[in-house]
Amino acid sequence: MMQFDTLALSSRGSALILTINQPASLNALSQEVVNDLESFLNWFETTGFEYRGVIITGAGEKSFVAGANIVQMNAMDAQEALAYGRQMHAVTERLESLQVPVIAAVNGFALGGGCEIALACDFIYAAENASFGQPEVNLGLVPGFGGSVRLPRRIGNALARELIFTGRRIKSAEALRIGLANRVVPAAELIDQALATIEEIAAVSxxxxxxxxxxxxxxxxxxxxxxxxxxxxxxxxxxxxxxxxxxxxxxxxxxxxxxxxx
Missing domain, CATH: 1.10.12 (Lyase 2-enoyl-coa Hydratase; Chain  A, domain 2)
Known part of the structure; x- marks a missing residue:
């Protein structure tokens, strides 16, 4: 199994668990994380056939992915920001197109780019303490990693516009109510619930x-x-x-x- 500086991989049963492993930055999507996600996809698309599903989660108890790395973004010019966004577009499209189901096991903050990573997954399972949002307007920005495309498709245009225009965060119970999350479970059961679904899928063709x-x-x-x-x-x-x-x-x-x- 490949080793990465910012990601941790482990396997349980039929599933591969990918953990974004940067807890000091609340697992923000730094350029290094994005590069490692690309490398992971290159590896999985060629050698990951033994697994029947992928579970994506974040290291630590606070955050799935807190968003983009704003410190790095602050040093970018507009062209560099465009390249960063396009790279993440490619990552999320490849996640969306993997030939096995991908479950986002959201164990905390899923904000901005974190919400967008989750939206590129087939299902979202959320811990009771999880929260979601597209808060880019608070920085004078807009969603740049697919949120303005996938969020309306997941929850409908009116609700998506309300969340994007206000930058509001919602808790996991609200995410479940509006159809953003598939399930909400106690944090201690989150990975086990996702694994159970992968095993259910592994029993079929x-x-x-x-x-x-x-x-x-x-x-x-x-x-x-x-x-x-x-x-x-x-x-x-x-x-x-x-x-x-x-x-x-x-x-x-x-x-x-x-x-x-x-």
Whole structure:
């Protein structure tokens, strides 16, 4: 398993746990963290096939990711800031497109870039002490790592505008109510809950999950007619896999499937 200066990797069961490991800065997205996230994705996309899901969390008890590294940003000019934002766009798009589910286990502050990292994940599980927000307007800025795109898609335009325009922070219970978080659990149970979901997913066809995720990502920007075409292609592609052959045969033969994973 690869080693990183700002990230810690561990595995439990079918899941790989990625911990952003900069607690002194509340796990802020420094240039070093962003570079390591890119390196992690390069590694996972080529060698991570043994894992059936990824869980992203933050080191320490206070913060998932507190946001961008404002000290570094303060030294940037506009072109450097653009490059920083585009690099994070690439990271979040790659996270969103991984062929396995990605769960954000939000254990504290998920503000600015932290909320945007969480939004790029398939599910958000939050500890009871977690909080979310896009507070960039307090710095005279706007979301730059995908928040103005993904937040409205997750919770709707009106609520997203209210959070972005006010810079307001919300607690995990409110995040659950508005559909930003999937679950809220005691902090001590957060990783175990995410692991349980990964194991539930690990029991089904890996190719079907990958097919479904690819199609859902593609559909995000499409109208219903175009999205239905994507779904039809995904259904046809799934039908040709050995997983589908085994799954259908097992159903007919009234036995549990043994998915080959291809």
């Amino acid at each position: 890996p190719t079907a999950v990958a097919n479904a995720k690819t199609a859902l990502v593609q559909m995000d920007a499409l109208n219903t007619h175009e999205a239905l075409k994507v779904e039809a292609d995904s259904f046809q592609r799934a039908f040709t896999t050995n997983d589908s052959v085994e799954g259908r045969a097992a159903f007919v033969e009234k036995r549990s499937p043994n998915f080959p994973g291809n």
